Amino acid sequence: MRVALFTPLAVSAVLALVAPWAGGRLPPRMAAWLLTLASLVAALGTATALGMAAFTLIGQIPAVAAEGKWSPGVLAAQAPVNWLVATGCAFVLAGCVGALAVSARRQTAVWLTARRECRALPTGGDLAVVDDPVPQAFALPGSPGRVVVSSGMLRALSADERTALLAHERAHLHHRHHVFLLVLRLASALNPLLRSVARAGSFAVERWADEEAGTLVGDRPLVARAVARAALAGKRAPRHSLAATGGPVPQRVRALLAPPTPLRRDLVVAHALLMLICCFSLALSADDMDELFDTASPGHLHTAAGQAHHHRHERQ
DSSP states (O other), X not given: OHHHHTHHHHHHHHHHHHHHHHHTTSOHHHHHHHHHHHHHHHHHHHHHHHHHHHHHHHTTSHHHHHHHTOOHHHHHHHOSSOHHHHHHHXXXXXXXXXXXXXXXXXXXXXXXXXXXXXXXXOOSSSEEEEOXXXXXXXXXXXXXXXXXXXXXXXXXXXHXXXXXXXHHHHHHHHTTHHHHHHHHHHHHHHOGGGHHHHHHHHHHHHHHHHHHHHHHHTOHHHHHHHHHHHHHHHOSOOSSTXXXXXXXXXXXXXXHHSOOOOOOHHHHHHHHHHHHHHXXXXXXXXXXXXXXXXXXXXXXXXXXXXXXXXXHHHHO
């Protein structure tokens, strides 16, 4: 059980090491889906594994054992981890859950702010042009979402570049990229090992919108120019997560000027295997935990004592 119990931690460590490398060697759409799903599975798997390890200690508390009707002494003797490891798991889990709560509250505030901004924009279509000399362009998720572009950004780009930039932002809304970013951020808050996965996934989301825009306008170098010109015009970090100049712009431009990334099935299979290993290890650990607490229950102890007495009687 001990190996299976901590397998999700090993999966998280492997993802943290390989995600930045693998994400850049897959088509952006596939990379975004794989990294988002893998981070979700690894984060939930790690939290569940830590919870199971911690509960082997919590279950030894007399009040908890009395409520669950099992023997704390037997549970302590057969627990897969000692009390020190279980205590560490409990504190780590508490810290991770606290970080998740803080991140969820922050993301909720950002979402509510975006909704208010979306409602305050002039109605009519999915495009809102604001009179602002500061060049900026971003997507506001909502019902419906809106693409916001400033007059300063429109003046900084040519007509073709404006079309490419707006196609990028519409791709964010069409594919609900804010959901991908939300999952990546919450997963990395719950499991800090996944922060590099969240960064790689966020970059894949931006690259996905770039490639979608390139397909729509039929000119990937044009999208590269639009992204570069927009970043140079902005001259500061974007305030919104779905901004046209989000992520490492030089890498985005280089990727658009290079041939499209081919699909590598070996990397897809590797990510799928990691997720399956994580889920399978949790299933094994859950089954072992169920057996552990059944073994510590009075009914099982009474049965075991009766069998031992029967065997002694037969030997006599």
